Structures are given as C-alpha cells and as structure tokens.
Amino acid sequence: MQTEIIPNISVDCVIFGFDKNSKSLNVLLIERFLKLEDSEVPAVNDYVLRGFHTFENETIDDTANRVLKELTGLEHLYKKQFKVFGDPNRLKNEKDIIWAQNEHFNRRTITIAYYVLLPTDAFQLENNPYKPKWFPVNQLPELGFDHQKIINEAYADLKEKVLYKPIVFELLADKFTIKELQDTFEAILGVEIDNRNFRRKLITKKYIIALDEKQTGVSKKPSQLYMFSKDVYQKIYKESYLINI
Incomplete structure (x- = not known):
C-alpha cells in the first residue's frame, strides 16, 4: 500500500x-x-x-x-x-x-x-x-x-x-588542525581572524583535545591534529563564546 x-x-x-x-x-x-x-x-x-x-x-x-x-x-x-x-x-x-x-x-x-x-x-x-x-x-x-x-x-x-554553540565541529572531520578550525570560522563569519590570538584561545579549551598525531600526505610541515570532545564539553558547558572577534 x-x-x-x-x-x-x-x-x-x-x-x-x-x-x-x-x-x-x-x-x-x-x-x-x-x-x-x-x-x-x-x-x-x-x-x-x-x-x-x-x-x-x-x-x-x-x-x-x-x-x-x-x-x-x-x-x-x-x-x-x-x-x-x-x-x-x-x-x-x-x-x-x-x-x-x-x-x-x-x-x-x-x-x-x-x-x-x-x-x-x-x-x-x-x-x-x-x-x-x-x-x-x-x-x-x-x-x-x-x-x-x-x-x-x-x-x-x-x-x-556558531559563536556560542560548538556546531562548527560538525563541518570538520573528526581530526582537524587549528588552522582548519580557524578557516571554518572565517568562512562562516566572513571575517579574518588573528591567527595567534585564535590559536591561543582555542588550545586552552579543555574540550579541544590535542592528539598524538600529525597531518599526513601534506607537502609542508605537518600540523598537530586535534579532536572535539562532546563529553568534556557537556560537562563544562556554559553559554559563552568559543571565540571573541
């Protein structure tokens, strides 16, 4: 039917x-x-x-x-x-x-x-x-x-x-570089973000976990890979901005 x-x-x-x-x-x-x-x-x-x-x-x-x-x-x-x-x-x-x-x-x-x-x-x-x-x-x-x-x-x-919820990570692979995360924010918001300031703020977030891995298959120096931990985020979740621009 x-x-x-x-x-x-x-x-x-x-x-x-x-x-x-x-x-x-x-x-x-x-x-x-x-x-x-x-x-x-x-x-x-x-x-x-x-x-x-x-x-x-x-x-x-x-x-x-x-x-x-x-x-x-x-x-x-x-x-x-x-x-x-x-x-x-x-x-x-x-x-x-x-x-x-x-x-x-x-x-x-x-x-x-x-x-x-x-x-x-x-x-x-x-x-x-x-x-x-x-x-x-x-x-x-x-x-x-x-x-x-x-x-x-x-x-x-x-x-x-995207400024106060961790939905940006849905647009990335499970493992990503800080530069790829910055590129994603810039593409969504249509602005340029200061590289050093962005990195300094993001790597202090406990829910962004540094992995014991680096990029593969790249011609330049491979970058550190990171992952987003949803479990950690939910434990410390607050309605606050991931970054300030």
Whole structure:
C-alpha cells in the first residue's frame, strides 16, 4: 500500500558543507529542470534545495531524516529546525507555478526548514541520482521557489549560533588542525581572524583535545591534529563564546 503524503506540508533542508581545500562554506543544491512537450526551450531550469512532502505516518523530523538519507546516504547528521515558511505567495513566479502543476503540488504548501552541517567530502556526489552540486554560499545560482530566502535565513542563524554553540565541529572531520578550525570560522563569519590570538584561545579549551598525531600526505610541515570532545564539553558547558572577534 502506497504511503499518502500530506499535500500542503513539506520539509526543505539547507545542507551546508565546509570544503577545507577551497576554505569555503557551501550549499548543496539539486537541479530543477522541466521541458514541456510543445516547447524546445525549458520551462524551468534552475536549482533548488532538496525537500519533500511529509507522509501521513511521519513526524516532521522523520521527513527530514528521510530526505537527508535519500540524498546523501547518511544518517544521524546534525540538523536544526529553524523556521516555518508559510507565505501564501511562496509560489508566485510563473516557473514555480508550472512546476507545481506538473508535479501536482499544492500551491499553498507550508514548509518546515532545517539546516544541516557536514564536511563536503562526507559523501560522494558521483552517481547520485539527484545530481547534487556544491555552490559557495555567496555565489549561488538562480534558485526556485523562495529557496534564496530560506538559505539566507539559515545562514544568518548559523552565523549567530556558531559563536556560542560548538556546531562548527560538525563541518570538520573528526581530526582537524587549528588552522582548519580557524578557516571554518572565517568562512562562516566572513571575517579574518588573528591567527595567534585564535590559536591561543582555542588550545586552552579543555574540550579541544590535542592528539598524538600529525597531518599526513601534506607537502609542508605537518600540523598537530586535534579532536572535539562532546563529553568534556557537556560537562563544562556554559553559554559563552568559543571565540571573541
């Protein structure tokens, strides 16, 4: 028996990924393409966030987890529900209306938005049926629906929360250098951070553990590796800034 969807409730996921090679914060998007039978020119050709309607037997979190698993193959990702988007004019552009009609979507759809954090190399894009692509957060292509607004608000929330919650570590590998951690903060906040001051403050944090390991496979002098201890953090947790800029 096919599971029924709730036609006017959906979930959209803003997936942020940090690329340590380009030192950029990126958003994962999928192509939205539609060519009608009576036209050689695509009626719709842009990018959107990955989302889907909620099934009748699901919670909203279940829907988000399903969408993320289908797209990335990953489970137990960090995700934060940050806002509901229910403007009655969300689908106001002609291409959005055409798409909704073709997909039999309800034009009065309310979406619950999440943002997700992971390193860009956490999964492979090749052979992914959704053909996802990473774009720098400040260099996004043309977007469908109100997804530019959703991304903007997710990014604003991320920039605020990263200053007093340890969510930055979700964007890094389990083992990282202090420079990679600094690069991640700089990519999110869009500012340059004094290197020596940052290092001095961060290495005093008891939940940032120095490992008896260094980088491998690098041409320059390998740097010390560190890890974030969630257990230690929770024991000493205080609502205070990780860094002061």
